Amino acid sequence: MAGGGQVGAWRFSVAPMMDGTDRHCRFFHRLLTRRARLYTEMIVADAILRGDAGRLLRFHPAEHPVALQLGGSDPDALGEAARIGEAFGYDEINLNVGCPSDRVLSGTFGACLMKTPGLVADCVAAMRAAVRIPVTVKCRIGVDDQDPDQSLFAFVDAVAAAGCEVFVVHARKAWLQGLSPRENREIPPLDYDLVARLKGARPALTIVVNGGIATIDAAIAHLHRFDGVMIGRAAYGEPAILAEVDRRIFGDPAPDPAIGAVVREMSAYVRRSARQGTPPHHVVRHMLGLYHGKPGARLWRRMLSEQGAATPPDILDRALEAMTRPAPAPA
Ligand SMILES: Cc1cc2nc3c(=O)[nH]c(=O)nc-3n(C[C@H](O)[C@H](O)[C@H](O)COP(=O)(O)O)c2cc1C
Known part of the structure; x- marks a missing residue:
């Protein structure tokens, strides 16, 4: 399996959530689970380059393993932001190709990049050239009128050719016109089977499934077909479920944290x-x-x-x- 010496590193993660998974939230989640991989909120590459990188990127050493999620579509800016993120000590750089908010649309980043796999491949290549830690991508199965059977495979193949070995797939389309970001997390139907077909057809890639997974029981069921599970809203809204993760997902013998x-x-x-x-x-x-x-x-x-x-x-x-x-x- 892909991922260098890090097989299993993506088995369970808490999703990046703007206005949610800031450093305080991640510190809290880390007390509930030592093993889950934690993601920052999306941070726009330009904000790191032009803003106060120290304020945006600092985190507590207890948060490891922790991934920095970047937003952007300019390969040079993303490469430089990734380099800075690695210097801050992050364990992974993840590129957001899934978020459909207005801000994201206007900046040509997030889910609309599903339509330009070649550009995402260039971004991944630039980030990989800048860092030694894994560069991963979080995407949808397609956007708008794309046929997901076609768009997901075309996207993943192009981006994998640039060296990305780990894909987190939010298993629904994003509809860029007419739906709010919130509706885009609820209305387009989930298609886990398509993501499972991707895993079957591209077994060397690490495929993490995301979207609508609300319990640890459901996460365990998904692990029969996927390399990992990422949970967003349920982990944020009901964080006590994270207290079961080390024992039930990773098989740790220690009792759950009280x-x-x-x-x-x-x-x-x-x-x-x-x-x-x-x-x-x-x-x-x-x-x-x-x-x-x-x-x-x-x-x-x-x-x-x-x-x-x-x-x-x-x-x-x-x-x-x-x-x-x-x-x-x-x-
Ligand atoms: C409040 C909120 C903020 C989000 N912000 C981001 C983000 O910054 N980057 C990203 O890739 N996805 C973002 N998402 C999407 C989640 O990472 C995840 O893909 C989505 O919620 C589906 O997973 P779930 O059903 O387990 O919540 C956000 C979701 C929510 C609810």
Whole structure:
């Protein structure tokens, strides 16, 4: 299998999510799973070249393995941004060929690049020439009126010829006209079988399936056909599922991390971050779903969110205490 000495490195990952998987979120997810691969939000190559790369790219050493996702379509800019990302210590550079937001459309990057496999191949070649870490691509099965049976294979073959060995495939089309980014994550139908045919026909490539996978049971089922599974919304909205990943996906013998212990570690992190100028709600907003479906979930969510910018640094201790306090006896 492809991926150099890193077979299995893509077995389970948390998807890149703008406004979601920032460094605070990734630190939190890492406490729940030591093994999952984590992805940054998409960062536009030009922003790294022209903006404050230190602010955009810094991350905590605990986050490894962590991949930097880039947006762009200019090979030189992507090559340079990839080089900077490697220098910051990222384990992988991933190119976004899947995101259909307006911002992405106007900049000719994201999902519309499914229509120009040759340009993506040039981008991948430039990034590979600039770094030694793996360069990977996250794509759709097609866009607009493309026939996915044709577009997915043509795209993957062109980009693989430029040396990309790992593809994360969001198993639905993006419709670039008429659907919002959110609708584009829900309305075009999922076609896992097509992605499985890609894996069957191109066995040397590492193929990670993404889209609509909501539980660890579902992830395990997909692993019979794919090299890896990437989960986005379910991991963000219900992060406690990540606590099962090391044991159930990777077969680690250690018991799952206790949620209360994770909260206490995050509390120390929130306080440390606050001393360095990060408002606590920038961190705890990623933790709202931690008790999803469990007793006290509403209380937890309310306590973490109701004070907004005024959220105090000890909010997690307070919320944990309130969750474990016995309910008052009826009068
Ligand atoms: C809020 C949000 C932001 C996203 N931002 C990105 C992004 O920056 N880059 C990207 O490739 N995909 C992005 N996506 C798409 C996800 O990575 C993923 O492909 C998609 O949500 C399907 O997986 P899921 O059904 O497990 O959520 C985003 C999705 C959501 C919900």
